[in-house]
Amino acid sequence: QVQLVESGGGVVQPGRSLRLSCAASGFTFSSYGMHWVRQAPGKGLEWVAVLWFDGSNKYYADSVKGRFTISRDNSRNTLFLQMNSLSAEDTAVYYCAREDYDSSGYLYGMDVWGQGTTVTVSS
Amino acid sequence: EILLTQSPGTLSLSPGERATLSCRASQSVSSNYLAWYQQKPGQAPRLLIYGASSRATGIPDRFSGSGSGTDFTLTISRLEPEDFAVYYCQHYGSSPYTFGQGTKLEIK
Numbered sequence: 008q009v010q011l012v013e014s015g016g017g018v019v020q021p022g023r024s025l026r027l028s029c030a031a032s033g034f035t036f037s038s039y040g041m042h043w044v045r046q047a048p049g050k051g052l053e054w055v056a057v058l059w060f061d062g063s064n065k066y067y068a069d070s071v072k073g074r075f076t077i078s079r080d081n082s083r084n085t086l087f088l089q090m091n092s093l094s095a096e097d098t099a100v101y102y103c104a105r106e107d108y109d110s111s112g113y114l115y116g117m118d119v120w121g122q123g124t125t126v127t128v129s130s
Numbered sequence: 131e132i133l134l135t136q137s138p139g140t141l142s143l144s145p146g147e148r149a150t151l152s153c154r155a156s157q158s159v160s161s162n163y164l165a166w167y168q169q170k171p172g173q174a175p176r177l178l179i180y181g182a183s184s185r186a187t188g189i190p191d192r193f194s195g196s197g198s199g200t201d202f203t204l205t206i207s208r209l210e211p212e213d214f215a216v217y218y219c220q221h222y223g224s225s226p227y228t229f230g231q232g233t234k235l236e237i238k
Contacts, residue, residue: 042227044175052167052175052218054227066225102174106222114223116165118186120174 009033009119011103016124021094029086029103029121037061037081040106042117043088045099045126053099056088057106070096093128100125132157132221136230142238149206151233153219158199163223166195166204169232170215178217179204211237 015027029041043055056077058065065077076089086103100123107115133156143149153164162182167175177186179195182202192207206213214237219230 051216051232052169052220052229054220054229057225057227068226107180113161113181114163115184116163116177116180116186116220116222117167117175118177118180120176122174 009105011105011119011121013101013103013121013124016101016126018127018129019093020130021128023093024089024091025093025126027088027090027101027103027124027126029088031084031086031105034105034119036079036084039108041077041079041086042104042106043077043086044102044104044117044120045097046102046123047096047099050099055101058086090126093126095128098126098128131226132159132228134219134221134228134230136217136219136233138233139231140234140236142236143209144238145209145211147209149204149209149213149235151204151206151217151235153197153202153204153230155200155202155221159202159221161223162198163221164195164197164202165220165222166193167218167220168213168215169218175218206235209235 010032012030042057056067058077074092078087102123103121104117105119107118135154137152164182166179169175183195216232
């Protein structure tokens with residue numbers, strides 16, 4: 008079945024780095040744009056970054072620009088999020104999500120989500 | 131950047147009642163790229179509506195979306211017990227893919 012599984016979360020000290028992974032299965036990963044979305048404890052959803060299906064374009068939220076890098080390895084069906092210079096404000100559950108589309112390029116929103124991985128930034 | 135404002139913040143209703151949730155955008159949403167998601171505690175969000183008014187796969191027909199431009203609505207025609215959750219609207223298709231702050235639908 009179509010599935011996304013995040014990993015790599017944990018407790019990290021302020022200023023340190025962490026890399027999250029998102030393993031995709033059950034669909035042609037290389038054909039889809041992929042996102043990272045996060046949710047701080049008790050808060051709403053915050054979009055973090057998007058990477059096009061072929062890696063040609065990537066965009067970031069202002070809150071992470073210059074510190075986070077989204078990438079993918081289509082040969083391994085895996086999405087990554089490299090997070091540097093972490094601060095307490097980055098503490099959140101991080102979800103990866105697939106952006107669906109049709110043959111005309113019309114977009115359908117984020118139709119598949121992982122279960123999330125928790126990142127806690129604390130000394 | 132398109133800012134999305136959802137109202138009300140909390141909506142208290144009983145099963146069987148009709149729910150109307152609003153999402154207002156700070157500027158016109160192109161191609162009606164406006165989605166609605168449902169999130170229950172401890173779970174990932176679930177796509178309900180895309181393109182402002184199209185139901186995602188497997189979503190019951192008691193959920194409907196409407197609107198265009200800057201004003202959008204999610205309607206749940208007859209609330210079932212499993213519908214009590216937090217609902218988010220989202221602009222997508224161009225960066226930044228902003229979410230509204232959410233509406234909590236709670237049992238009265």
